[in-house]
Amino acid sequence: MRRAAWGLAAVVARELRARTGAITGRRVGLLVGSGDNGGDALWAGAFLRRRGVAVDAVLLSPDRAHPAGLAALRAAGGRIVPRLGEPDLVLDGIVGISGHGPLRPAAAEHVAGIGAPIIAVDLPSGVDPGSGAVQGPAVRAALTVTFGARKPVHALAGESCGDIEVVDIGLELLSPSLAELTDAEVAARWPVPGPRDHKYTLGVTGVVAGSARYRGAAVLAAGGAISSKSGMVRCFGGAAGAVVERYPEALVADDLPDPGSGSSPRVDGWVAGPGMGTSEQARSWLEAVLQRDAPTVVDADGLTLLAADPSLLRGRQAPLVLTPHDGELARLTGEPVGDDRIAAAAGASRRYGATVLLKGHATIIASPGSAPMVVRARSSWAATPGTGDILAGMTGALLSAGLPAREAAAMAAHAHARAARIAAGGGPADGGPISASQLLAAVPAAIRALRSTQ
Ligand SMILES: NC(=O)C1=CN([C@@H]2O[C@H](COP(=O)(O)OP(=O)(O)OC[C@H]3O[C@@H](n4cnc5c(N)ncnc54)[C@H](OP(=O)(O)O)[C@@H]3O)[C@@H](O)[C@H]2O)[C@@H](O)CC1
Numbered sequence: 152m153r154r155a156a157w158g159l160a161a162v163v164a165r166e167l168r169a170r171t172g173a174i175t176g177r178r179v180g181l182l183v184g185s186g187d188n189g190g191d192a193l194w195a196g197a198f199l200r201r202r203g204v205a206v207d208a209v210l211l212s213p214d215r216a217h218p219a220g221l222a223a224l225r226a227a228g229g230r231i232v233p234r235l236g237e238p239d240l241v242l243d244g245i246v247g248i249s250g251h252g253p254l255r256p257a258a259a260e261h262v263a264g265i266g267a268p269i270i271a272v273d274l275p276s277g278v279d280p281g282s283g284a285v286q287g288p289a290v291r292a293a294l295t296v297t298f299g300a301r302k303p304v305h306a307l308a309g310e311s312c313g314d315i316e317v318v319d320i321g322l323e324l325l326s327p328s329l330a331e332l333t334d335a336e337v338a339a340r341w342p343v344p345g346p347r348d349h350k351y352t353l354g355v356t357g358v359v360a361g362s363a364r365y366r367g368a369a370v371l372a373a374g375g376a377i378s379s380k381s382g383m384v385r386c387f388g389g390a391a392g393a394v395v396e397r398y399p400e401a402l403v404a405d406d407l408p409d410p411g412s413g414s415s416p417r418v419d420g421w422v423a424g425p426g427m428g429t430s431e432q433a434r435s436w437l438e439a440v441l442q443r444d445a446p447t448v449v450d451a452d453g454l455t456l457l458a459a460d461p462s463l464l465r466g467r468q469a470p471l472v473l474t475p476h477d478g479e480l481a482r483l484t485g486e487p488v489g490d491d492r493i494a495a496a497a498g499a500s501r502r503y504g505a506t507v508l509l510k511g512h513a514t515i516i517a518s519p520g521s522a523p524m525v526v527r528a529r530s531s532w533a534a535t536p537g538t539g540d541i542l543a544g545m546t547g548a549l550l551s552a553g554l555p556a557r558e559a560a561a562m563a564a565h566a567h568a569r570a571a572r573i574a575a576g577g578g579p580a581d582g583g584p585i586s587a588s589q590l591l592a593a594v595p596a597a598i599r600a601l602r603s604t605q
């Protein structure tokens with residue numbers, strides 16, 4: 152605990168200097184709960200006293216405050232107070248990762264009275280450690296300091312956690328229960344043509360998308376596939392004309408050829424659903440795609456059709472990726488997504504025997520038999536119509552290149568989020584509004600940026 156608290160105190164001292172220009176003479180308030188999390192805050196307070204910081208602590212359960220931490224703070228000249236005055240920074244040591252439920256009323260009252268930035272110890276108290284859900288009063292931190300490794304809550308509740316800082320405590324940690332690819336890992340797996348490659352060797356992507364009503368969805372899905380890698384893209388459906396107008400490189404047809412006809416063109420991975428509607432025609436196209444022995448992404452209207460008739464998957468063996476938003480996941484499972492998005496995605500994954508990519512600010516990827524993965528968007532500018540159609544195309548392009556379903560989904564979401572940030576012109580100020588077309592135009596730049604990390 153002392154090693155963790157030492158690291159925590161070092162971060163607090165750094166933040167004090169960055170935010171106020173000094174350490175000595177500044178004021179730090181501690182909100183201290185009954186567990187080890189409170190102990191970390193108390194010990195950190197004791198270390199900060201040695202650097203000339205005035206430290207006041209509110210004990211939310213005075214009888215159960217960590218005895219050694221409390222003794223150390225008192226010995227170092229820290230004060231126990233009924234309320235925090237006007238500190239420069241506050242440490243939230245109310246509850247740690249064994250906490251549950253929103254802040255209790257007394258803690259909530261103290262938190263509501265704080266005007267200073269809050270540094271959360273391990274996680275912002277009141278946020279559910281497993282799901283990241285905020286179901287009542289909770290701390291909203293400027294910075295969260297955690298120990299040893301990030302935990303799922305840090306990805307799932309990014310807005311409550313603020314920036315995340317991991318303090319090394321020299322322990323051999325178990326592998327995280329929620330995996331996340333780094334930029335370099337995505338870049339290393341991205342399909343890149345070599346000297347012996349040609350237009351067929353990186354995989355042909357088939358896109359069944361669009362209708363008279365949703366012409367744009369076909370253009371965006373095809374564009375997502377075309378922009379993600381070299382290799383051929385074939386588009387089928389009621390908006391094929393719109394696709395080829397925008398992308399002369401796409402091979403298009405109004406109908407899906409019968410696989411038994413002999414004239415069926417080669418396709419190594421499919422995308423089915425964006426904008427294709429839920430007509431009888433759309434259903435029969437989805438059925439035809441799902442009967443083929445090639446990896447497939449089902450998105451949008453394809454998910455609605457699948458939810459209405461799961462027997463469309465009968466006999467299917469080839470890899471399948473489903474890319475629902477919350478509404479579509481609810482259709483697939485028959486119940487609302489709820490607060491535990493990992494459990495919801497994992498449940499659908501088991502039910503359909505598929506990799507499920509549940510879209511959102513934290514996108515969850517659940518695959519049968521594997522640890523769930525998360526992709527953090529780090530910006531919310533992608534929340535605009537048509538961006539999901541692009542993601543479906545990108546995922547299909549990676550599947551057709553031969554990547555396993557779970558990796559293809561996580562890599563596509565990772566590059567998609569990067570493209571959104573590039574298009575928004577981010578930086579510390581987070582940029583400004585984008586349309587789906589602008590996100591699509593930034594996909595090659597996102598891949599270049601990822602590859603430059605290698
Ligand atoms: N330019 C084009 O051509 C474009 C064409 N597009 C195409 O349009 C077709 C319809 O797609 P769609 O997703 O808009 O409608 P649909 O599946 O009926 O569900 C919508 C309902 O679900 C719910 N909902 C809950 N959570 C949600 C969430 N996180 N994100 C979104 N919705 C959420 C919400 O209900 P609520 O919870 O508000 O009651 C909402 O009313 C599809 O083929 C798509 O490809 C679009 O891509 C846009 C660009």
Ligand SMILES: Nc1ncnc2c1ncn2[C@@H]1O[C@H](COP(=O)(O)OP(=O)(O)O)[C@@H](O)[C@H]1O
Nearest residue numbers: 476510511512528531533534536537538539540
């Ligand atoms: N608040 C948000 N923050 C970050 N990304 C978001 C947010 N809301 C949606 N997205 C992303 O935008 C895309 C929206 O997809 P979707 O809902 O299918 O839209 P559409 O059907 O209009 O294409 C997904 O990639 C999703 O992860």
